[in-house]
Amino acid sequence: MAYGIISLLPILFIIAIVFFFLRLRKTAVKRATIHFSRKLHFALITGYVVFLLAVLVISEFVEQQHQPPSFTSELTESDYFELDNSISSGEISEFIPSSLLIEKRTHPAGEKLKIQNSYDSAYIYIERKNDADEIIEEFIYKPMLFFDQQDASDMVNVTKPIWKDATITVPRQPLTEIRKATFHDATLLNQMTSKGFRNPSIGSSTSRPLIIHLLVPKDVVIETLTGGYIEFVEK
Structure with missing residues (x-):
């Protein structure tokens, strides 16, 4: 305006x-x-x-x-999809960019692990370990958000899973407000040049939620309470 x-x-x-x-x-x-x-x-x-x-x-x-936000990430959409494929197949590739990982955490394992993903706020992959070392390893990978093939994933607000009493709860993720502005030549400039009005396109977007990858000892009983997006990795 x-x-x-x-x-x-x-x-x-x-x-x-x-x-x-x-x-x-x-x-x-x-x-x-x-x-x-x-x-x-x-x-x-x-x-x-x-x-x-x-x-x-x-x-x-x-x-x-009114400078637009700068996108400096070198990640592409294929990097995010490759992460999903690698985890679901049980073969994490060494070529997966480390910038996709938000945090790695460890938790003491009990006899049972309860998983609650009520709001479908994350994709949860559960992979069994070959031994019973009494340690649950948790890998939190950032969500994906692309605008016009530009990576805006770092702008997404994230709330990490909550661990309490042998239960992992994925809370509802906070809202993220991102404003995208489009500009065109001013009316006066168009009148003084031979170029006509340029109608900017809306563009496209691609997104997916958090990814939680759990490495659970083989003797721990896993119980899914509510929610979907929970997958057991079969090697």
Whole structure:
């Protein structure tokens, strides 16, 4: 909206000048020819140049205040899908980027492990260990969010699973507000050039929730309480 107002300022300035001279002619007792002296001509040109410079400075300031978020991640959508495939097949590839991992945690294992994923806030993969070492290993991988093939996953708010009394609970994930702005050439600029209005496309997006990968000792009984997105890895 600020860009639209700025683009109209030169037009409003010209209209104000025309309106001023029209009023001046109406108030004159006799019809007279308006003569522009050198001083008046120079003053008008100087005022207009100063006005354009002021508009330029204001537009630069507004543009800096509305800079879009930068996407510096080198990850692609295929990296996220490769992670899913590797975990579900029980073969974590060494080529999986470490930047996908949010955190690795360990928890003491009891006789039973209860899993609660009421809000389907994560994909939970459960893999059995070959031994009973009384340690549950938890790998938390970040969710995926792509806008127009740009990785915005680091902007997503995440709440990690809660462990209490041999129960892992995946809470409802917090909302993430992401605003995407699209810009087009100002109306005044389009009138001064041969280029027409460009209608920006909405674009596409791809997303998936958190991934929780659990390595559980072979003798621990696993009970799923509520929710879906829970898969047992079969090697």
